[in-house]
Amino acid sequence: MKKSLVLSLSLFTVLGLAACGTENSGSNENGSASGSSGQENWTPQQSLEIVAPSGAGGGWDTTARMAAEGFESEGIIDKGIGVVNKEGGGGAIGWSYIAEKAGNPHHMFVSSPPLLLVPLNGQSQYGFEDFTPIANMISDYGAFAVRDDAKWDNLNELFDDMKDNPEDITVIGESSPGSMDHIQFVKIAKAAGVDPQSIKYVSAQDGSTMTNLLNGNADVYSSGVTETIEQVRAEEIRVLGVTAEERLEGDVVSEFPTAKEQGIDETFVNWRGFFGPPDMTEAQISYYEEKFKALSESEHWADTREKFAWNEMYMDSGEYTQFLKEEKESMQQLLNELNISGG
Amino acid sequence: MGSLEGILSGVQLAFSFQGLLFVFLGVVAGTLIGMMPGLGPISAIAIMIPITYNMDPAVALVLMAGVYYGAVFGGSTSSILLNAPGISGTVATTFDGYPMAQRGEAGKALAIAAISSFVGGTISVILLMLFAPVLSNIAIQFGPAEYFALMVLGLTAISSLADGSTIKALISAVTGIMAVTIGIDSQTGTTRFTFGNPNLLEGIDFLVVALGLFAIAEVCALIINRHESPERNGSIGSLKLTKKDLKDMSGPMGRQSFLGFILGILPGSGATIGSFMGYISEKKIAKNPEEFGKGSVKGVAAPETANNAATSGAFVPLLSLGIPGSGTTAVLLGALLVLDIQPGPLLVQDQPALFWGVIISMYIGNVFLLILNLPLIPYIAKILAIPRPMLISMVIMFSMIGVYAISFNTFDLYLLLIFGAIGYIMRLFKFPAAPFILAFILGGMMEESFRQAMTISNNDITVFVTQPIAMSLLLIALLSFIVPIVQNTRRKKAEQK
Amino acid sequence: MLKPVHRKASLFLIALAVFYLILAYRLESFTAGPIGADTMPKILGWLLILLSVILFFFKDQETEEEKQSRRIAKNDLIKMAGVLLLTFCYIFLLERVGFIVTSFLFIWLCSWFLGYQKHVKNIVTAVLFPVVLYSLFTFMLGIALPSGILPF
Structure with missing residues (x-):
C-alpha cells in the first residue's frame, strides 16, 4: 500500500520534472534565438x-x-x-x-x-x-451625473455648494477610495477649489451605484461616460461635466459639457x-x-x-x-x- | 393600446425560425457551461459576447438570455451529484440534493431540480411580464440602509441552519464573516488580514470557500468509505416521483417562485441570496423541519425554484430601468450596449418587439430546458456509478479546475485545500458548514451597506429605523429571532408540567 | 478538565479570536468617523471569544458513537495524506506542465493509489476526461487552460 504511494509520487514528480526541464530549455532557446536574430x-x-x-x-x-x-x-x-x-x-x-x-x-x-x-x-x-x-x-473619460431634479445646473454650482456644505453631498462610485472613480472626481473638484479631504465618497461595488443615485442616497455619481447615456436619454439624470479635453463625439455625449469649458482647468483620461x-x-x-x-x-x-x-x-x-x-x-x-x- | 401590438410582434419574433433556433442554442450552451466547473452565468455571457458581435440585436439578446438562465439551470447538477456547487446560486441545493443522491435517489433529485427550475423560471417570467414596470420602482427604493436590514434578516436564519447545537452554528457564522473581512476594505481602501500577500487583496472568492467546505471536505469522507461499492446502481437514474413527492414540491415551488423573483429584482441580491432565503424560509414553515438537510424533497425544490425565479427577476431592473442589479446583469448590460440595444425606461416604447420577444422566448427556453434535461438525467446520474477511487480523483480535479477557471491563479487552489481541511475538521467536530457559507455571503454585504448608510447619513444611526422599508425588515428580523425562542421556552414549560 | 473535546475546540477558537483581534487592533483606519475598517473585525473578534467561552461551559452531550466517528484508522490517514500530497503536486505542476498532462497523471495515479485495479480503463479515462474538458474550455469557450509542454 505504502509502496504504491511512493511509486505514484515518484512517478508523478519524475514525469513532472522531466516535463519542466523540456519546457525551460525550450523557452531559453526561444529567448536566445530572438536575441541573436539581430537588433x-x-x-x-x-x-x-x-x-x-x-x-x-x-x-x-x-x-x-x-x-x-x-x-x-x-x-x-x-x-x-x-x-x-x-x-x-x-x-x-x-x-x-x-x-x-x-x-x-x-x-x-x-x-x-x-x-x-x-x-x-x-x-x-x-x-x-x-x-x-x-x-x-x-x-475613455469620466462623467459626473446628478438626478434630473437636482438643484445644480453646472459643475461650478455643485462645487460651490460642496465648499459650503461638504457633509450634505454624497459622491458615489464603483471603485474603492483612492481608485479611479474617486480620484477622477477629486482631481476635478480640487482644481475648482474644493478641499479633497472634505469630499464624502461612498464606494458601491455590487452594481448598485445608479440605483443609489436615482433613489437619493447619493447625490453625485462619478463614473464612465457610457454608463450615463441611457439614463440621460430617459431624462432621469443629467451630466454636469465630463473630464475630457474637448467635447466628445456621439449622439448624446456631444451635449455633455466638459469641466474645462466651465472654467475648471483640469482633465482626467482613462x-x-x-x-x-x-x-x-x-x-x-x-x-x-x-x-x-x-x-x-x-x-x-x-x-x-x-x-x-x-x-x-x-x-x-x-x-x-x-x-x-x-x-x-x-x-x-x-x-x-x-x-x-x-x- | 400599443402594448398589445408590442406583445404580438414579440410573439412573432420569439416563434420565428431564428428566434426558436437561438433560444435553443442558448439554453443548450447555457446548461453545458453551467455544468462545467467554475463557469457560471457571468462567464457564459462573457463567452457569448464575441459570438454575437455581428448578429441581429434581438436574436442576440434572446441567445444571451437563454445562456443566462440555462447556466443557472445546469448549475445544480454537480451540486447534487458531487456536493460540488459549480456556481454560488446552487450551494443551497447541495444541502438536500447531495444527501438524496447518497441515498441512491440521484435521478429523483435531478428531476426535482429540473421541474422546480422549470416552474420557478416560468412563473417568474409571467410575473416579469405583468409587473415589471411596477416592481422596478420598488427595487429602486433599496439603498444601503434597506440592504443592511435585508442582510440582518438573512443572518437571523443561521440558527435554523444548525442541526444540533445553536452555539456551534453561531461560531461557524462568526468565523464565516471573519473570512470575508480578508482583503481590501471597500469603504476605506485599507488592506485587512492579507499578511502582505497580494493574492488576498481582492478577498477570497466565494466559490473557493464553497467548493472547499463542501466538495473537498466530502472527498475526505469518501476516501474513508472508498471501499463501499456503489451498490445502488440500478435505481440511481430513476426519475420516479411519487404523488407525495409532487405534493411536497408544489408548496415550495409556488411560494419560492414569488420570493425568488422579488429577491432577484433587488439589485445586488440575485440567485445566491434567493436560493438561500428560499431554503431557509421553507425550512421555517415546514411541518417536519428536521427532514431538511437529510435529503428532503422540499429542500431541493425550494432553492432550485428560487434561484431560477431570481434570474428572471434580475431582468426587471435591467430591461425596464437599464440598471444592472448584479455582476451578471452588468456584464449582460455591457454586451447589450455593444449590440446597440439600450436597455432602459425607453426600451419598451422604442423596441417593443425586442422587449416582448425576449420575455416570450424565456417561456420557450424554459420548456426546452425541461424537455432536454429530463431524458438526459438517467445518463448524467450514472456518474455516481463510477468506482469510488476514480470518482474521488475526478471530484478533486473538477473542483480544482472550477476554482482555476475563475482566477487563473494557483494560489486559490492552495486556498481551496485549506478550506477543504477546515471543512473536514468542522465536520469531525460537528460544526455545521452551512452557517459559515451563508455568513460569508451576507456578512460582507452587511458590513458594506451598514457603513455606506452611516457615511451617507453622517453617522446618524437612526437611518435604519426612520426609513419604512428598512425598519419593517429589521422588525421581521427581530420577530424571527424572538418568536422561536419564546416558542421553545413555552414548549419546555409545557413539557415540565 | 479539558477532556471533553468541545473544550479543546473552544480553547482553539479563543486563540484564533485573540490572534484575529491583535491584527484588528493594528489596522489603520483612515476615516474620521466612528466606524472604520477596524470596527467590524473588533466586534467579530470579541463575539467569537464570547461564544467560545459559552461553548466551553456547555455540557458534553456527545454520544459514544459520535466520538467514534472522529477516530480515523491509520490506514485511511495514510491514504488521505497521500491524496493531499498528490494534489499538491497537481497544483504545483498545473501551470508548468500544462493541464492535460498533469490531469492525466493525477487521475491515473490517484485512482491507482486509492486501489483502482483496472489499469486499462483507468488510463483511458485519465486521458479522455482531461482532453475533453480541455477542448471544451480552450477551443469552444475560448478560455485558455494552461497548455504547458503540449504544442496546442
Whole structure:
C-alpha cells in the first residue's frame, strides 16, 4: 500500500520534472534565438499571449479580446494570440505574472490608470516602471451625473455648494477610495477649489451605484461616460461635466459639457494600452509599435471603438512612457492630499 | 393600446425560425457551461459576447438570455451529484440534493431540480411580464440602509441552519464573516488580514470557500468509505416521483417562485441570496423541519425554484430601468450596449418587439430546458456509478479546475485545500458548514451597506429605523429571532408540567 | 478538565479570536468617523471569544458513537495524506506542465493509489476526461487552460 504511494509520487514528480526541464530549455532557446536574430528585425517565435489582469467581461478583458480579434481578422499578426485572464489584487496578480516573464516578449498585458493607482496605494509591488510600455490604444473619460431634479445646473454650482456644505453631498462610485472613480472626481473638484479631504465618497461595488443615485442616497455619481447615456436619454439624470479635453463625439455625449469649458482647468483620461515584460529590446518594441499602430489605424478597429464608445488615443512607446510619468506624479499628489497612500 | 401590438410582434419574433433556433442554442450552451466547473452565468455571457458581435440585436439578446438562465439551470447538477456547487446560486441545493443522491435517489433529485427550475423560471417570467414596470420602482427604493436590514434578516436564519447545537452554528457564522473581512476594505481602501500577500487583496472568492467546505471536505469522507461499492446502481437514474413527492414540491415551488423573483429584482441580491432565503424560509414553515438537510424533497425544490425565479427577476431592473442589479446583469448590460440595444425606461416604447420577444422566448427556453434535461438525467446520474477511487480523483480535479477557471491563479487552489481541511475538521467536530457559507455571503454585504448608510447619513444611526422599508425588515428580523425562542421556552414549560 | 473535546475546540477558537483581534487592533483606519475598517473585525473578534467561552461551559452531550466517528484508522490517514500530497503536486505542476498532462497523471495515479485495479480503463479515462474538458474550455469557450509542454 505504502509502496504504491511512493511509486505514484515518484512517478508523478519524475514525469513532472522531466516535463519542466523540456519546457525551460525550450523557452531559453526561444529567448536566445530572438536575441541573436539581430537588433533591427525581430519577429515573434511562438504564439503571443495577452493577459487581462481581471476576470472575464470587464474593460481590460474586452480590450484584450477585441485587440486579439482585430490582429487576427485583419491579418496584422500571423501568430496565434491567446487572451488569458489573471484576476486578483486589482490587477497586481496579472502584473507580477508578466514581471516574471522578463526577457520573453511574447507576453503582454493590457492596463489603465489602476496600474498607477494600485502601486501608489501600496497594493502592488510592481508599477509601470517595471514594464515596457508598448503602445496606448484608446481613451475613455469620466462623467459626473446628478438626478434630473437636482438643484445644480453646472459643475461650478455643485462645487460651490460642496465648499459650503461638504457633509450634505454624497459622491458615489464603483471603485474603492483612492481608485479611479474617486480620484477622477477629486482631481476635478480640487482644481475648482474644493478641499479633497472634505469630499464624502461612498464606494458601491455590487452594481448598485445608479440605483443609489436615482433613489437619493447619493447625490453625485462619478463614473464612465457610457454608463450615463441611457439614463440621460430617459431624462432621469443629467451630466454636469465630463473630464475630457474637448467635447466628445456621439449622439448624446456631444451635449455633455466638459469641466474645462466651465472654467475648471483640469482633465482626467482613462487611458488603456498594452505593456510588455521588462527588458525588451529596441527591435522588439518597434515590432509591436508598428503592429499596434496598424491596428489602431484600421477600419476594423475604428468600428470596434465606435461599438464600445472608446476614443482613439494612440501613443507609441516613447510618448507613452513620458505620459505615464506625468500622470503618476499628479496621482501621487492627489493621494497625498487625500492622506491615502502606502496603506 | 400599443402594448398589445408590442406583445404580438414579440410573439412573432420569439416563434420565428431564428428566434426558436437561438433560444435553443442558448439554453443548450447555457446548461453545458453551467455544468462545467467554475463557469457560471457571468462567464457564459462573457463567452457569448464575441459570438454575437455581428448578429441581429434581438436574436442576440434572446441567445444571451437563454445562456443566462440555462447556466443557472445546469448549475445544480454537480451540486447534487458531487456536493460540488459549480456556481454560488446552487450551494443551497447541495444541502438536500447531495444527501438524496447518497441515498441512491440521484435521478429523483435531478428531476426535482429540473421541474422546480422549470416552474420557478416560468412563473417568474409571467410575473416579469405583468409587473415589471411596477416592481422596478420598488427595487429602486433599496439603498444601503434597506440592504443592511435585508442582510440582518438573512443572518437571523443561521440558527435554523444548525442541526444540533445553536452555539456551534453561531461560531461557524462568526468565523464565516471573519473570512470575508480578508482583503481590501471597500469603504476605506485599507488592506485587512492579507499578511502582505497580494493574492488576498481582492478577498477570497466565494466559490473557493464553497467548493472547499463542501466538495473537498466530502472527498475526505469518501476516501474513508472508498471501499463501499456503489451498490445502488440500478435505481440511481430513476426519475420516479411519487404523488407525495409532487405534493411536497408544489408548496415550495409556488411560494419560492414569488420570493425568488422579488429577491432577484433587488439589485445586488440575485440567485445566491434567493436560493438561500428560499431554503431557509421553507425550512421555517415546514411541518417536519428536521427532514431538511437529510435529503428532503422540499429542500431541493425550494432553492432550485428560487434561484431560477431570481434570474428572471434580475431582468426587471435591467430591461425596464437599464440598471444592472448584479455582476451578471452588468456584464449582460455591457454586451447589450455593444449590440446597440439600450436597455432602459425607453426600451419598451422604442423596441417593443425586442422587449416582448425576449420575455416570450424565456417561456420557450424554459420548456426546452425541461424537455432536454429530463431524458438526459438517467445518463448524467450514472456518474455516481463510477468506482469510488476514480470518482474521488475526478471530484478533486473538477473542483480544482472550477476554482482555476475563475482566477487563473494557483494560489486559490492552495486556498481551496485549506478550506477543504477546515471543512473536514468542522465536520469531525460537528460544526455545521452551512452557517459559515451563508455568513460569508451576507456578512460582507452587511458590513458594506451598514457603513455606506452611516457615511451617507453622517453617522446618524437612526437611518435604519426612520426609513419604512428598512425598519419593517429589521422588525421581521427581530420577530424571527424572538418568536422561536419564546416558542421553545413555552414548549419546555409545557413539557415540565 | 479539558477532556471533553468541545473544550479543546473552544480553547482553539479563543486563540484564533485573540490572534484575529491583535491584527484588528493594528489596522489603520483612515476615516474620521466612528466606524472604520477596524470596527467590524473588533466586534467579530470579541463575539467569537464570547461564544467560545459559552461553548466551553456547555455540557458534553456527545454520544459514544459520535466520538467514534472522529477516530480515523491509520490506514485511511495514510491514504488521505497521500491524496493531499498528490494534489499538491497537481497544483504545483498545473501551470508548468500544462493541464492535460498533469490531469492525466493525477487521475491515473490517484485512482491507482486509492486501489483502482483496472489499469486499462483507468488510463483511458485519465486521458479522455482531461482532453475533453480541455477542448471544451480552450477551443469552444475560448478560455485558455494552461497548455504547458503540449504544442496546442
